[in-house]
């Protein structure tokens with residue numbers, strides 16, 4: 001049983017040891033653990049059992065122990081995990097020891113909401129620049145940031161060391177925006193537009209699509225109905241459909257957030 005402080009000096013190039021290869025599903029759960037740990041700190045806790053943390057993060061404890069073992073963190077028998085240390089380990093692995101600069105492209109309805117959200121700062125991110133193609137939007141100030149024209153992206157991406165680009169444009173413009181972000185040196189993209197982006201191999205893309213999440217919930221609703229015989233298990237013709245198969249875990253390249 002052990003829980004070791006990350007070696008090297010987080011955030012200082014040249015001193016950071018190679019990170020372990022982590023299963024994508026583990027990476028996706030680490031932020032959940034981090035959020036739960038921060039809540040535990042706010043509630044005055046110093047240590048937490050694997051069961052306690054699993055419950056707070058909404059996962060099962062065996063999965064949590066396996067995830068944390070990938071970080072070399074096994075907790076202490078009878079005591080559990082040192083919360084501050086675990087936060088340090090997870091932040092290190094997620095690369096959150098440096099605040100990453102984010103560029104937001106497409107300052108319409110969604111872009112305004114994202115630009116105005118105050119929660120990114122406390123989670124390790126800084127919205128550093130806002131871009132739009134509409135001259136009527138350029139110059140508008142949101143949360144102390146001025147909306148720039150998308151043509152100025154290369155200059156600000158370099159000045160602000162933009163690491164991550166967020167696309168909140170219509171789908172028809174998203175590929176062109178992705179190309180512009182990549183040309184400006186951005187290698188991670190969060191895509192809100194409902195389309196698949198073609199990017200070079202070294203660029204990571206995550207997509208967020210609430211409609212897809214709702215459609216997945218719709219599948220589960222449908223499946224529950226076929227199992228229980230509640231309304232929903234009959235077609236328009238009134239015939240019975242067989243019970244739907246369960247959804248099995250899967251991973252994709254441009255994985256939707258929340259999967």
Ligand SMILES: NC(=O)c1ccc[n+]([C@@H]2O[C@H](COP(=O)([O-])OP(=O)(O)OC[C@H]3O[C@@H](n4cnc5c(N)ncnc54)[C@H](O)[C@@H]3O)[C@@H](O)[C@H]2O)c1
Pocket residue numbers: 105106107108109110111131132133134137150168169170171173176177191192193194208209210211
């Ligand atoms: N993922 C989700 O759950 C979710 C939810 C809501 C909206 N969306 C998607 O987010 C996107 C934005 O939605 P919205 O309601 O904010 O739309 P919107 O029309 O209000 O805003 C889009 C903005 O993008 C700008 N734009 C267009 N082309 C551009 C370009 N080439 N470069 C820079 N800016 C450009 C427009 O000028 C506009 O300000 C849409 O693709 C929409 O489908 C996704």
